[in-house]
Amino acid sequence: MATSLFSRRYVTLLSHWLGWGLLSYLLFFSPSFSNDIKMPTEFWLRQIVFQAMMIGTFYLNANVLVPRLLLEQKTGRYGLALLGIIATAMLVLWGLEILLDLPVLFHKTFHPDGKGQPKYYGWVQPSLFTIVLVLGISTSLSLVQKWQADTTSRLALEQAKTSSELSFLKAQINPHFFFNTLNNIYALTSFDVELAQEAIHRLSRMMRYVLYETQSGTTLLSKEIAFVSDYIQLMQLRLTDKVQLTVQTPTPLHDQPIAPMILLPFVENAFKHGVSALEPSQISISIEQQPNQLVLNVRNTLFVNQKPSLEAGNGIGLTNTRRRLDLLYPNQYQLAINPHNPAGDYEVQLILNLS
Secondary structure, X not given: OHHHHHHXXXXXXXXXXXXXXXXXXXXXXXXXXXXXXXXXXXXXXXXXXXXXXXXXXXXXXXXXXXXXXXXXXXXXXXXXXXXXXXXXXXXXXXXXXXXXXXXHHHHHHHOOOOOOOOOOOOOHHHHHHHHHHXXXXXXXXXXXXXXXXXXXXXXXXXXXXXXXXXXXXXXXXXXXXXXXXHXXXXXXXXXXXXXXXXXXXXXXXXXXXXXXXXXXXXXXXXXXXXXHHHHHHHHHOOOOOOEEEEEEOOOOOOOOEEOOOOOHHHHHHHHHHOOOOOOOEEEEEEEEEEOOEEEEEEEEEOOOOOOOOOOOOOOHHHHHHHHXXXXXXXXXXXXXXXXXXXXXXXXXXXXXXXX
């Protein structure tokens, strides 16, 4: 960021020097002046004063009038200020023309024979045009710089807001997941210590994933699927014979970057709402990989007294996952939720573009 700001300042400074160099060339070395004619010394004095006024006018307008009047919506006062600057500059030039007697000196320089009459107002049109041009360039550059600064500031704020929101959403998802998992392990310890130890081992591996793989914002698809598989196996330890579980993962797998923990809430939701201790139930989880696309299908039995929804108050993980998808994959995902498919199951399909 510091290097970018330094480069921008350097380019701005260089452009100013080039602009004043061009004006100096036009005022002092323009090819319209013939080398055979020696201009009077008073003319060069007038050009020096004129250039100094143009430089002062440029920065007075850019640094004072535009930010304090034009950008503050005081357009009437700004217009009057510009008219005042133009009138003052023209009066100074007119005073120099009279004080230095430039019309007469010019006439003698270009008409040494004394024929004709001096032109007293030939300087008005080019001088007025130059003043207006300098003011126009000054105003335009000031507005462009203000627009660029506002855009940079807005983008920085949006990026900071997005990063902050993503961190907040991830912080909500992770405790929610560990809360459910610890409850499962607690249940295991009452009847099978060995299974509880295995569950703790899997949970520790999953915790390492959450702590280290989610910091950069992306992880490998293989690691994300392994994380989901660990979760499924952890849940499977406490399923009864009444639950039919089928899992399908892509083979072979082509690794691609993906947002971490983006798949887990859909799987977690199926286990939370698709399992009954009294009635038969089924959970089907399918992860398919297509060219630059990942397709997740999760289907579970829908019980009358359990109506999972992305908007439900107890589905905090899924609600935040939808928000994460909006932030991380805008216009790059499709999320279809069918709470009443022909088989009477609750079904979620996520199509994620990973290109």
